[in-house]
Amino acid sequence: MNFSMSEAIEVLERTPQSLAHLLAGLSDSWLQCNEGEETWNAREVIEHLVEAEKWNWIPRLEMILQDGESNSFPPFDRFSHLQKSADSSLEEKLQEFQSLRTENLQKLKELIRPEHLELTGVHPALGPVKAREVISTWVVHDLTHTAQIVRVMAGRYRADVGPWIEYLGILKKRG
Amino acid sequence: MNFSMSEAIEVLERTPQSLAHLLAGLSDSWLQCNEGEETWNAREVIEHLVEAEKWNWIPRLEMILQDGESNSFPPFDRFSHLQKSADSSLEEKLQEFQSLRTENLQKLKELIRPEHLELTGVHPALGPVKAREVISTWVVHDLTHTAQIVRVMAGRYRADVGPWIEYLGILKKRG
Numbered sequence: 001m002n003f004s005m006s007e008a009i010e011v012l013e014r015t016p017q018s019l020a021h022l023l024a025g026l027s028d029s030w031l032q033c034n035e036g037e038e039t040w041n042a043r044e045v046i047e048h049l050v051e052a053e054k055w056n057w058i059p060r061l062e063m064i065l066q067d068g069e070s071n072s073f074p075p076f077d078r079f080s081h082l083q084k085s086a087d088s089s090l091e092e093k094l095q096e097f098q099s100l101r102t103e104n105l106q107k108l109k110e111l112i113r114p115e116h117l118e119l120t121g122v123h124p125a126l127g128p129v130k131a132r133e134v135i136s137t138w139v140v141h142d143l144t145h146t147a148q149i150v151r152v153m154a155g156r157y158r159a160d161v162g163p164w165i166e167y168l169g170i171l172k173k174r175g
Numbered sequence: 176m177n178f179s180m181s182e183a184i185e186v187l188e189r190t191p192q193s194l195a196h197l198l199a200g201l202s203d204s205w206l207q208c209n210e211g212e213e214t215w216n217a218r219e220v221i222e223h224l225v226e227a228e229k230w231n232w233i234p235r236l237e238m239i240l241q242d243g244e245s246n247s248f249p250p251f252d253r254f255s256h257l258q259k260s261a262d263s264s265l266e267e268k269l270q271e272f273q274s275l276r277t278e279n280l281q282k283l284k285e286l287i288r289p290e291h292l293e294l295t296g297v298h299p300a301l302g303p304v305k306a307r308e309v310i311s312t313w314v315v316h317d318l319t320h321t322a323q324i325v326r327v328m329a330g331r332y333r334a335d336v337g338p339w340i341e342y343l344g345i346l347k348k349r350g
Contacts, residue, residue, distance in 0.1 A: 002208075002331045010200070014198075019193075021192040022321075026185050026186070029179075030185065030186065033177075123338070126338040126339065129339070133337035136336045136337075137339040140329045140336055140343050140345065143329040144325075144345040146197075146321070147321075147322045150321045153186070154314075154315045154318040157177060160307065160308065162301075162305060162307075164311075166301070170318060
């Protein structure tokens with residue numbers, strides 16, 4: 001195990017700023033491209049991160065502390081953001097992600113003591129999970145969606161790189 | 176083809192800031208982890224981006240304009256940064272990347288007119304390549320190395336996420 005709370009927080013507190021610097025002000029062509037039907041564009045990934053910030057990490061940690069294994073987590077709808085009307089700008093969504101993340105890290109620090117990390121709750125599909133695993137997954141979830149955004153953007157230039165496609169693993173079709 | 180010069184520049188001008196916000200101030204445990212022997216850690220990826228900024232993109236575009244297909248590009252040593260002594264901090268390397276990128280985008284704007292985009296040079300391994308393909312590859316190279324950094328970091332928590340590993344494609348072993 002490599003987990004440490006302070007190192008997990010280091011990553012979690014950096015993601016919103018890093019993504020804002022990557023995405024804010026980009027042309028719609030970068031923000032609206034995706035990898036084909038039923039795949040997400042960069043904007044939809046940010047909306048998903050916002051939803052996860054509202055419904056996923058802290059509520060699940062609170063359930064572990066309050067209910068243990070007596071109740072399983074409500075399922076997190078990984079597609080909930082797709083039903084919302086996209087009436088705010090990307091910049092507003094990035095700001096919302098930053099604000100929610102700041103609040104949630106404050107809650108995390110107040111909520112979780114070292115002796116809580118091995119406490120368990122029940123995930124509706126995965127079964128018993130530990131507080132430490134929730135927090136580790138929060139970190140990796142940030143990183144996986146950052147990787148997704150840059151992969152989606154890179155795919156726009158698949159034909160434009162010409163023969164260099166051979167050297168650019170990120171352009172390999174997902175299989 | 177999706178290439179447009181202004182949209183390519185949008186991405187190129189954002190990468191250094193985005194990576195600085197992701198990496199500056201992180202613990203060495205995040206910066207020094209890698210994916211096993213002969214793989215790069217985040218710091219080495221930044222050093223590689225610095226080397227590419229010095230030797231790769233603008234020099235190759237200049238050769239296309241000056242020599243066309245009469246001379247092939249000098250090979251770019253993709254491992255050159257590994258021989259350099261790591262005597263500067265990551266923050267200094269990130270700053271160097273930002274400065275070189277700012278200079279190079281200035282040069283790009285001065286150097287390349289729309290009528291130059293289809294001009295060709297010769298890559299030592301790939302054969303004839305167009306100016307447009309060099310610039311497109313510059314963009315995708317930024318994105319692929321951003322994806323690499325977050326994948327390397329995510330891998331540190333492979334064991335820590337517990338059963339969530341099933342949902343986190345970024346943790347799949349590279350094969």
